Amino acid sequence: MRGKLRIYFGSAPGVGKTFKMLEEAHRRAERGTDVVVGLVETHGRARTASLLEGLEVVAPTVRAYRDRQFREMDLDVVLARRPEVALVDELAHTNIPGGRHAKRWQDVQDLLDAGIEVITTLNVQHLASLNDVVQRITGVPQRETVPDEVVRAAEQLELVDMSPEALRRRLAHGNVYAAEKIDAALGNYFRVGNLTALRELALLWVADRVDEVLQRYREDHRIEAVWEARERVVVALPGGDVGDLLIRRAARIASRSSRAGGTGAELLAVHIARSDGLATGTSSIALAAQRHLVESLGGSYHSIVGDDVPRALIEFARAQNTTQLVLGTSRRSRLNRFLTGSGIGETTIRLSGDIDVHMVTHERPAEPRRHLAWLPPNPLRQAVWGEGRWRGHVAALVVPPLLTAVLAQVPHGLNLTSQVLIFLVATVAIARLGGMLSAFIAAVWSSLLLNYYFVPPVHTFTISGTNNVIALAAFVLVALTVASVVELAARQSRQAARAAAEAETLNAFAVAVLRGDSAIAALLDRFRETFGMASVALLQRIDAAVHLPDDGDDPARWTVIASTGQDGATYPGQADTIVEAGSDAVVALRGHSLPATDQRVLAAFAAQATAALERRRLAKSAAQAASLAAADKLRTALLAAVSHDLRTPLAAAKAAVGTLSDPELELSPGDRSELFDAADASLDRLARLVDNLLDLSRLQAGAVKPRLEPVDAAEILPRAIDESTPRAAGRVTVEPTEPGTPAMLADAVLLERVVANLIGNAAEHTDSPITVTVSALGQSVQIRVIDRGPGIPRTDWDLIFRPFQRLGDRSADTGVGLGLALARGLTETMGGTLTPEETPGGGITMVVSLPAASTLPVPPTAEDEELLA
Helix, strand or coil: CCCCEEEEEECCCCCCHHHHHHHHHHHHHHCCCCEEEEECCCCCCHHHHHCCCCCEECCCEEEEECCEEEEECCHHHHHHHCCCEEEECCCCCECCCCCCCCEHHHHHHHHHHCCCEEEEEEEHHHEHHHHHHHHHHHCCCCCCCECHHHHHCCCEEEEECCCHHHHHHHHHCCCCCCHHHHHHHHHCCCCHHHHHHHHHHHHHHHHHHHHHHHHHHHHHCCCCCCCCCCCEEEEEECCCCCHHHHHHHHHHHHHHHHHHHCCCCEEEEEEEECCCCCCCCCCHHHHHHHHHHHHHCCCEEEEEECCCHHHHHHHHHHHCCCCEEEEEEECCCHHHHHHHCCCHHHHHHHHHCCCEEEEEEECCCCCCCCCHHHCCCCHHHHHHHCCCHHHHHHHHHHHHHHHHHHHHCCCCCCCHHHHHHHHHHHHHHHHHHHCHHHHHHHHHHHHHHHHHHCCCCCCCCCCCCHHHHHHHHHHHHHHHHHHHHHHHHHHHHHHHHHHHHHHHHHHHHHHHHHCCCCHHHHHHHHHHHHHCCCEEEEEEECCCCCCCCCHHHCHHHEEEEEEEECCCCCCHHHCCEEEECCCCEEEEEECCCCCHHHHHHHHHHHHHHHHHHHHHHHHHHHHHHHHHHHHHHHHHHHHHHHHHHCHHHHHHHHHHHHHHHCCCCCCCHHHHHHHHHHHHHHHHHHHHHHHHHHHHHHHHCCCCCCCCEEECHHHHHHHHHHHCCHHHCCCEEECCCCCCCCCEEECHHHHHHHHHHHHHHHHHHCCCCEEEEEEEECCEEEEEEEECCCCCCHHHCCHHHCCCCCCCCCCHHHCCCCHHHHHHHHHHHCCCEEEEEECCCCCEEEEEEEEEHHHCCCCCCHHHHHHHC
16 A cells, blocks of 8 residues: 655745654654654754654665765665655755665655655745746745645645744744854845745645645535635636626636635636537637636636536536636616526526625627527527427417407407407417427417307307308418427527537547647547546557457456546446447547437547547657658668778778788888878778767667766867867867866766867868867856858758768768767767857857756755755
């Protein structure tokens, strides 16, 4: 079982994190817990050191670095000891080279994986997400950071708080740093403004962490009531242009809540889509812009699914423990409200309970064809989806008797034709309101009332005249015909809206695929939100050649290509819905079963997923083909270049040696010496060429591992000049190094090769003097190799660093063109850069830039770094 992590979290060094940690260790030990001190930094504080008494302390390992000795936690010993609880101070510490990991938090992960509970300490400035914020506040770059997810995964996070004034007093009394460091600390890092800002950052971060725990607790215990622990403002986006207005109004409400509450109100924007995800009709461009606006204001965007918009909004608000809800409402007339019923705002207010609802009025009315899910009740829509049909049924039963009573009171009465027409108008209105069934009820009921009250003989159901029979029959026929036309129009409207929404959805899927391989996850996420699924995963068979009937229930036969949502399926047997995506892949959906009406879109989505997967395969194949083509091109160039360049020095050396060994030739001592020199020079040239070829192949294979250490550039220059080509002899001038220039962080052997190649390249291609300088620039040290030859056009600067490149104007005896390519590769391997510059007055300057050794992040402790900065 994995161990638990407890972190004592503070705003700055000296607030008492280590002290609290050791007090907790004593409490655990008194209860019989096996506690071991893996490593604790006391920083010379007597009270802190006194708490180590009575605790088992694992002897630290000592590592040497830059002529100094540093104490590090002996991870292997702690793992072998396997205590119940291990104390590991300063989670963000950078380990001295020589251990398992580069960072101490990685050591802690090993302890947790071994089942050991770890108690540690951390300052807010070492959180990776706040790295840039802290640097802007304090001016101190934080090179030691811990990923936020490591801290969020801690089971317990305890804030150790202290006011800036109290911390400065502790510092001034010598309780934090030694006396000689106090003044520098108070005047730099420990200024009141810095400490106040860091304290607020720590409080806010812990508040967010506590809020996450609270949300999980509410979800686990199914608590729906709003707990006003923190202000949250939710703004409902209908999908039209009015969304910008609502977002800005909600942001102002959140801002005022922040000033009042002090902890900061959270802004959330939510868009409701239909459960089938198809009849939304909203502008995806408008929603994308509004999402960007919300995020730019520091809020978050959410898309949820629900047919009942008010209820979906309230459920979302309660799930987020929302305190305030912002809605938009158009200025509708009373007649419009009567005809369409209560709007979303009124219904939401009725359901809101203890959530405050802000209604923001606007002039723009709802757009029926833009977002059907947000429409107030519409008769045509009711006829289609059954919403409010009860009104039509009630009207069919009530309106005809009322109309009969009114017509019966007309003084002189109307003729039968007028009466039938009036009832026909009423029946058409009822058909518009309730659909076919309501129209049928109204037509039959109206015909009976007409017959009984207005067709002679009255007050009987007997019809005396043929004309009256025809009139009543025509009335019923026309009424039912109109009702059927209304029903057909509604059905066609629904089909058209669905077709348009399907086209929009499929277009979004296609655009996601065209964005490339990285869009697979986005495509799955889009589908999950569109259809309201809990998770969507793209699964692929591990062995595509073997397809067994029951392999869907075998987790070992499947691998997850991409997944979105919570608890995604890892094999088809876990899914609620399975869609084939090619011959060896499936889309696994979890959450609920999709209706048959969505199968067409579901099949199209599967086709898009298949296309995305195939695109990924093709991209991988293309990358492999490009790599093979590049390797083939390199081999071709190598053979073309080496065929001459290896043969030339070899032939020269062979000729010289052959002449010297010929017994028939009588050579003078001067001739012998000249031949020996020629053979030696040719073999040297051949050796350099072979060395460069081997080094270049090692670079391309990633086999060059530099050993970085402080290097004095001035010391390596003489050796580099000696190793360069003989043509550079007597032409190289090294200017004195500027005073105060720091050492470079480099591999001395590789740096010599770089400078030697640069000098050799300049000597081979120019006859001008060569100057070498060393200078500091910011946090780097630069070596410049300057020549005053013809120079190189700027358009060719990238070409000169390619292997086997002579730019077409160099003779074949100048080499295969490996010098600059090798020099740049070696420089970049050491973490530096090699760039060309124009030499004033003509020529080219090659600039090698490497980090200064003083920038290496190996402070004695994490806390001393802030002070020394």
